[in-house]
Amino acid sequence: MTKDEILSKLRDILFQTFEIAPERVELKTHLFEELDLDSIDAIDLAIKVQELTGKRIKPEDFKTVRTVADVVQTVQGLLVA
Template identity: 35%
Template sequence: MTKEVIIEKIDNFLIDEFEVESDDISPDADLKETLDLDSLDFVDLVVSVEANFGVKLVGEDFVNVKVLQDFYDLIERKLN
């Protein structure tokens, strides 16, 4: 799966499942603040990643994830 496809899939489920405005989605968007994701949303995010990409995430995976680009990179690493 290419990086572009990963980014597109993530952006789409953020818009569809988390009701994030497409204008708010950018690589430097802070996951917690800009995207307004709370702790319950992160649980849903883990479930969405599993459903969309077939990879499991754990809390430690998010230690260095601050902005959306970090999240894209995390999913790409998990897939490779």
Template identity: 35%
Template sequence: MDIREIVTVTNKFLVEEFEANPESISPEANMKSTLDLDSLDYIDMVVVIEDNFGFKVNPEDFQSIVTFQDFYNYVATRVQQKELV
């Protein structure tokens, strides 16, 4: 799975699961404020990521994610690691 596919899948579930405005999702936008995420939303996001991409998410990984690009890069790295196993 390449980065374009990851961005497409991610943006689709952000719109569907978190009712995000597709126009507000851009690589440099702040993910937390754009999606108005609270702690329960992060739990939901962990479940959605695991379902869509097939890897275990450590909740503390979100501490380093600020922008949507950070999020895409995180998912891409984890997917690549999973594919190497």
């Protein structure tokens, strides 16, 4: 899966789960400051990413996620592993 494909799927997830307009979701977008996600939302997002990849995310791998680009990079890492 390419970065653009992951970003597209992530936009869908954020819209369906948190009602965040897809046009607000760019690679540089900060999850907590710009999209107003909180720690519980981050857990929900991690679960959705696990469903997308079919692989378990280690909590320490998701603790450093701050931007949409970080999520994309995490997904890429899981798909390669």
